[in-house]
Amino acid sequence: MIKVANLTKRFKTVTxxxxxxxxxxxxxxxxxxxxxxxxxxxxxxxxxxLISPTSGQVTIDGxxxxxxxxxxxxxxxxxxxxxxxxxKISAYDNLDYYASFYDIPAQRRRHNxxxxxxxxxxxxxxxDPAGTYSKGMKQKLALSRALVHEPRILFLDExxxxxxxxxAHMVRQFIDSxxxxxxxxxxxxxxxxxxxxxxxxxxxxxxxxxxxxxxAELQGSSKSxxxxxxxxxxxxxxxxxxEKIKQVSSVEIRDNRAFxxxxxxxxxNPFIIRSLVEKGADIxxxxxxxxxxxxxxxxxxxxxxxx
Amino acid sequence: MKNSLTIFKKEIKEVIRNxxxxxxxxxxxxxxxxxxxxxxxxxxxxxxxxxDTVNFINRMFGDVDNPMRVLMDFMIKxxxxxxxxxxxxxxxxxxxxxxxxxxxxxxxEPLLATPLKTPELLLGKAMTAFIPAFALSTISFLMLTxxxxxxxxxxxxxxPLPTPEWLIVAFVLSPILSFILTMASVIVSSRxxxxxxxxxxxxxxxxxIYLIIGxxxxxxxxxxxxxxxxxxxxxLAVCPLLLRLAVRIFDRENILTNWKMK
Ligand SMILES: Nc1ncnc2c1ncn2[C@@H]1O[C@H](COP(=O)(O)OP(=O)(O)O)[C@@H](O)[C@H]1O
Ligand SMILES: [Mg+2]
Numbered sequence: 001m002i003k004v005a006n007l008t009k010r011f012k013t014v015t016x017x018x019x020x021x022x023x024x025x026x027x028x029x030x031x032x033x034x035x036x037x038x039x040x041x042x043x044x045x046x047x048x049x050l051i052s053p054t055s056g057q058v059t060i061d062g063x064x065x066x067x068x069x070x071x072x073x074x075x076x077x078x079x080x081x082x083x084x085x086x087x088k089i090s091a092y093d094n095l096d097y098y099a100s101f102y103d104i105p106a107q108r109r110r111h112n113x114x115x116x117x118x119x120x121x122x123x124x125x126x127x128d129p130a131g132t133y134s135k136g137m138k139q140k141l142a143l144s145r146a147l148v149h150e151p152r153i154l155f156l157d158e159x160x161x162x163x164x165x166x167x168a169h170m171v172r173q174f175i176d177s178x179x180x181x182x183x184x185x186x187x188x189x190x191x192x193x194x195x196x197x198x199x200x201x202x203x204x205x206x207x208x209x210x211x212x213x214x215x216a217e218l219q220g221s222s223k224s225x226x227x228x229x230x231x232x233x234x235x236x237x238x239x240x241x242x243e244k245i246k247q248v249s250s251v252e253i254r255d256n257r258a259f260x261x262x263x264x265x266x267x268x269n270p271f272i273i274r275s276l277v278e279k280g281a282d283i284x285x286x287x288x289x290x291x292x293x294x295x296x297x298x299x300x301x302x303x304x305x306x307x
Numbered sequence: 308m309k310n311s312l313t314i315f316k317k318e319i320k321e322v323i324r325n326x327x328x329x330x331x332x333x334x335x336x337x338x339x340x341x342x343x344x345x346x347x348x349x350x351x352x353x354x355x356x357x358x359d360t361v362n363f364i365n366r367m368f369g370d371v372d373n374p375m376r377v378l379m380d381f382m383i384k385x386x387x388x389x390x391x392x393x394x395x396x397x398x399x400x401x402x403x404x405x406x407x408x409x410x411x412x413x414x415x416e417p418l419l420a421t422p423l424k425t426p427e428l429l430l431g432k433a434m435t436a437f438i439p440a441f442a443l444s445t446i447s448f449l450m451l452t453x454x455x456x457x458x459x460x461x462x463x464x465x466x467p468l469p470t471p472e473w474l475i476v477a478f479v480l481s482p483i484l485s486f487i488l489t490m491a492s493v494i495v496s497s498r499x500x501x502x503x504x505x506x507x508x509x510x511x512x513x514x515x516i517y518l519i520i521g522x523x524x525x526x527x528x529x530x531x532x533x534x535x536x537x538x539x540x541x542x543l544a545v546c547p548l549l550l551r552l553a554v555r556i557f558d559r560e561n562i563l564t565n566w567k568m569k
Contacts (some may be wrong), residue, residue, distance in 0.1 A: 078420040084413030101421040
């Protein structure tokens, strides 16, 4: 549905996005995860035909934005990063105004407006000026606006940023419900849980693509692992021994426990444990400490910075 | 075109609700198309008694049989120039308000993501500024005519309007001026973040208006058809340049990356 090849965008002096490539399949939910300034909004704007790439290709439903911009715009919905409404105009009229630029019959338009306003619990206040809406309500209204023309591709730029937990939850639930629909979703976020919880694949970006993987792949991907060794007593006696083992990249002793980061644990762990036992250690437990998604993410971002 | 009309309809509703726009227009219309001409004509006897006026008439027009008629012609030439305030002021109040509200509310980007074409967006915004300007200036020129004719008929027994100059100013010069101010306001609004300062563009035409009025009073120059037509042609030549610039500014990428936003 979306094909991106070697896409680069440079503004006068800044390179916002550099040489990114990925493909997104029909009805996939694709998370675009990166810190502020990573190039998420810039990428969405290129994919939604709003700005042109400096180099590289974008193909949306087989068409390219420079030649078939109007077609692409007719099949996409965009929730912008800071979506706004005409504040003095009613919520209903706001949706009606935007929807009138699409080629859909008036009756269907009214039907869809009603459907989404009801779905997001805004129907009772449909005649109130949008300026009187709370932030969460505005976001739901903006989401309705991105949906009323039944887009096949939905771009969501940080849809829960700055929302209270309840509204954020509702928005996430809605995105989750799209899994059962035919909509392709491009979800930009800097929220890890959101990316991993909602999407089929996560693309970690920081100007360049750092990694594209499913959640499980990400968690299994780290080459070095953390583990904990619990001694019956006197763990500190073994500090120097552990530090000397070259596969152990860091050691920390707390109470009767040693926390290690080990490279290639499948090869190194038997050797490490044997060495400890030979020196008279009484080992009670050896546990693997699974890296949280956050640690993996921060690790990947950090690796990229130091590269 | 249908899309531009949709934009126009929505924007006009917002203009009507915004008294910061129509209140100044109403005041200026009342002053220049009703109060000022009525006062001038009703006071024409007094004006004509002033030796300065007689001097002025003699200097400008030589020895005349009917000084009242001459004075009337002269006052009308001043009044129609004053009235150009309206076709200039209306678009420069409306266009910046409409464009800067979109910036303030972040409503442009979602609009650009729809199949709406950017020239349609420009046309919709331009219609919102131009159509009320044309309507209001036509109304105020008609009102001026009514006031001048009624007042001078009662007082002097003749109805001097319309004159050929009046026709050209009301139906050629005034729309050209509105168009120029519409485009200029649109262009200025893209670079501005403050409604009031962008609306200041309208004030620019006050200088040429006062200049013409001053030059006529000083006797350097008297408006006639030739001058008017030359003026219209010069202004008309500027129109395509401004239009081209406005179309270039109203481009998706330009709006999102080069426009000055808050
Ligand atoms: N119009 C622009 N002109 C210049 N630089 C820009 C422009 N838009 C974005 N950038 C820069 O590009 C980089 C990526 O920005 P953005 O795509 O907004 O990141 P994100 O959405 O991930 O926070 C940032 O360094 C930003 O300052
Ligand atoms: Mg962003």
